[in-house]
Amino acid sequence: MSKVIARSARTIVLASTMLTSACGTYVPQSEEFYERGPDTKSLEIKIKEKIFCELKSAVVELNSNPTYLIRAGNVEKKPVPESWGVIFTLQLIVVENSSFSPGVSINSPAPSKFFKLALGGVASSEATRTDKFTFYYLIRDLQIPDTQCSNPAPSDFEGSSLLLTSRLGIFEWLIMALGVRDTTGISVKSKEEVLSYDVKFNVVTSGNVTPSWTLDRVVTEPSNFFSTKRDRTHELILSFGPAEEQPKDKSNRAARAQPAPLVLFDNLATQFRSATTDAFRANRF
Numbered sequence: 001m002s003k004v005i006a007r008s009a010r011t012i013v014l015a016s017t018m019l020t021s022a023c024g025t026y027v028p029q030s031e032e033f034y035e036r037g038p039d040t041k042s043l044e045i046k047i048k049e050k051i052f053c054e055l056k057s058a059v060v061e062l063n064s065n066p067t068y069l070i071r072a073g074n075v076e077k078k079p080v081p082e083s084w085g086v087i088f089t090l091q092l093i094v095v096e097n098s099s100f101s102p103g104v105s106i107n108s109p110a111p112s113k114f115f116k117l118a119l120g121g122v123a124s125s126e127a128t129r130t131d132k133f134t135f136y137y138l139i140r141d142l143q144i145p146d147t148q149c150s151n152p153a154p155s156d157f158e159g160s161s162l163l164l165t166s167r168l169g170i171f172e173w174l175i176m177a178l179g180v181r182d183t184t185g186i187s188v189k190s191k192e193e194v195l196s197y198d199v200k201f202n203v204v205t206s207g208n209v210t211p212s213w214t215l216d217r218v219v220t221e222p223s224n225f226f227s228t229k230r231d232r233t234h235e236l237i238l239s240f241g242p243a244e245e246q247p248k249d250k251s252n253r254a255a256r257a258q259p260a261p262l263v264l265f266d267n268l269a270t271q272f273r274s275a276t277t278d279a280f281r282a283n284r285f
Contacts, residue, residue, distance in 0.1 A: 028094040028129045028230070032160045041156070044131060047164050048090060050157050051236055053149035055088065058171035059142045062178070070182065079178045082140040085243040085259055087267045088236075092131045092161075093278070095231040099124035134267075138243060138257050162201040163234045170238070173197050177240070194241035194266045200274065203232045235274060239267040 029036065031043045062068045063078040070077040100123045157164055177195040206229035241263030259267075 026127060028096045028127055030092050030094055030129070030131060035160060043159050043161060043164070044090075044092065044133070046156060046159050047092075047161055047234070048133065048135075049148070050164050051088065051090065051168065053146075054168055054170050055086070055137075055238070056142050056146060056149055058174050059139060061171060062174060063139075063143060068175070079182075080139050080174070080240070081242070082138075082143075083242060084240060085136055085138045085257060085263075086142075086241075087239040087259055087263060088135045088137065089239075089267060089271065090133045090163075091233075091235045091237075091271070091274075093231075093233040093235075094129045095126065096229070097124060097126035098228040136257065136259060161232075161234050162203065163199070163236060166201075168199055168236065170197070174240075192262055194239055194260075194263045196240075196266050196270055197238040198235070198270055198274065200233065200235040203234075205230050233278060237267060237270050237274075239263050239270070241266070 035043065059080055062080050063082075068079050070079055159165065174195075174197075177197070181193065181195065206227065239259070242260045244258045244260055258264075
């Protein structure tokens with residue numbers, strides 16, 4: 001009996017090590033396995049280009065279409081002020097984990113002396129990859145024509161991310177947000193305003209293997225023998241608001257376009273809130 005127990009224990013330990021070495025012990029890739037190839041654009045580049053083009057299209061449509069112009073007496077103003085900018089934050093998180101939890105029961109060979117011993121073990125591993133990209137665009141720059149957005153290749157917007165395959169509703173949201181801004185009037189000169197948009201997709205795929213067998217003295221216990229999970233969180237944060245005024249001295253090369261403090265703070269606060277929500281959802285706190 002002792003030899004049977006020892007062999008069973010060694011088998012559990014060995015199988016745990018072999019199975020969990022596949023998933024969760026290496027850096028996950030943003031792309032799915034079927035998307036990886038040397039001649040294709042990375043998923044990150046595709047997502048950025050797609051969002052940029054939708055953002056640009058929304059700004060151009062609003063500021064060039066007479067329907068959306070703001071009329072105050074004899075003065076017409078563009079709905080998205082050219083003195084504004086937008087912080088564009090893209091975050092891609094991939095979490096992969098696997099676990100192995102075998103269980104067996106060893107029965108006594110003597111029917112008159114019933115004896116049953118249950119053996120089990122758990123081995124698990126998890127790996128997390130976070131890619132975050134932040135860009136800043138001035139509204140006046142977004143209004144410049146871009147041939148890449150007007151004539152994209154069909155494959156440019158194809159991929160596994162829902163940020164890539166879904167219409168993100170930036171144009172519709174911007175109309176609503178600017179309408180809220182205009183409801184009680186606009187300050188003549190104020191940097192204390194920000195319009196923020198946050199879109200997040202979370203996709204989880206998982207699988208498990210639960211074999212069962214019965215021998216004379218060894219019977220497997222019902223449990224998830226091997227399981228694996230891949231969790232993808234893709235998030236877009238847009239923060240619109242006034243840009244810092246630039247020095248009139250054009251010789252100052254250190255001067256750079258930058259968001260007003262409230263716009264920057266709002267973007268960082270949205271990122272923090274999102275990260276906290278994800279941590280609670282994953283039971284990491």
